[in-house]
Amino acid sequence: MRRYGKHTDEDDIRQRPNRKGNRPRTNIRPKHEEAVDGMVLTVDRGRLTCLVGDHVVMAMKARELGRKAAVVGDHVAIVGDLSGDKDTLARIVRIESRTSVLRRTADDDDPFERVVVANADQLAIVTALADPEPRPRLIDRCLVAAFAGGLKPILVMTKSDLASPDKILELYGALDIPYVVTSREELENGDAADRVREQLDGKITAFVGHSGVGKTTLVNALVPADRRRSTGHVNAVTGRGRHTTTSALALPLASEGGWVIDTPGVRSFGLHHVDPSQVIKAFPDLEPGTEGCPRACSHDEPECALDQWVADGHADPARLYSLRRLLSTRERREGD
Template sequence: MRRYGKNPDEDDIRHRPNPKGNRPRTNIRPKHEDASEGMVLTVDRGRLTCLVEDRVVLAMKARELGRKAAVVGDQVFLVGDLSGRKDTLARIVRIEKRRSVLRRTADDDDPYERVVVANADQLAVVTALADPEPRPRLIDRCLVAAYDGGLEPLLVLTKSDLAPPDELLETYRALGIRHVVTRRDELMSGHAADLVREYLDGRVTAFVGHSGVGKTTLVNALVPDDRHRITGDVNAVTGRGRHTTTSALALPLAKGDG
């Protein structure tokens, strides 16, 4: 073994390289004081689409955030290329504290409770009065999730031309939940969207509802034409709709601020 004297030369000292790379290890992280604020619009396999001012930017989460996940609605801070041009990628370096959350509870397919939407002001529970029949237990679960996560609930009842809304509204009257009642012809003419829009202006709203209730048709009437989504029909045999909207994404209100 080679021994060093009291005053060894620098050339005599052996430096062990970092086995994980050439950068020295440090716990000091940059503050990113020049980061720009944005809102998460979609999340897809590690890539997040964010709205930064008036630009849509593709980003990924910084390693320093660890396992903390960003969801639709999160307010984040980004660095890097924020131009929004094709083949550019920014980096999310900070996720702001959430003022409200909408959680998906654990079930047989997914044993973990997950946050699916953050920072929404209200939860619009869309349900048809007939074709398909209302599901009170699903409405109850949505209301519990809204109250637990800090969102104000809103009942949107569709297809009132097929069945009256009185019995269902009476069930929840004691809770004082705001509600909107629409018909099928109003969905097609756009009048239903005008009725619902009054409750959406100036707020961030999460829409939920089982398949076939007219949720996607209503959302298409509320958002710009180039942001429309595919709709499906109710099965005449089973009385159930086909899932056509299965992901979470944020869409701008076409007429108004929401």
């Protein structure tokens, strides 16, 4: 072993190179004052298509963002080549604060939440009245996710030529949710799109629904012809639709002043991430009545103060029933 004496100079000692480079670490991050604003339109294998001004730019996430991921609808700050030319790639260096988020988990036991859409104003929940049969539990779960994420829900019922909407309307009437009922013929001739568009103009609206309910067909009727997506069919044996939309995509409305975000068809909507206290905020007529509730009240137990609140005439009993049905949806499977 080589030994160094008291007269050894530091130049006599061989130093190991720093594998990560010799620059000292710092917590100071560049401010990127030259960054421009953009909106994420879609995400595909680490590449993000963004709208910058009036043109589209391909970008990737900057390393300094760490694990933080941008999703469709995010407002971001972008630097680099912003020409939008072929084979160019810009960098997203900042993700701005979100006004709303639509989240889901794979199932209720999955702690890993996925942000599907950011900054949407509304959530259009599309359900067929038949072929495939409506799934109220899935609708309930989408409503809970909308209320918890700060989105206004809209119920869109398709294929009314095959079944009546009365049962669905009775089930959700107490929630005062805007709704539109459409038939297959109306989807084909454009009448359905005209009535749905009345709820969408000037807003960013995410569309969600079970595969095969006509969600993408409706989106195609709302957007310019050159932006339309492929559609599928319902399997006659299983009653399930084929997933034709594989990634969320923001599309401008054919009329000015609004966006629709088409999301992949869902067969489950986990709510592991939802804080029940957020759901009550969507019931302003019931929320004041919770002041007398015990701590961590589930709002469906003997000590819940909402029963007395309703008994005193402050709110409709149907509203309390609807709240409790939505809150209990985490304990029920969607097929129950």
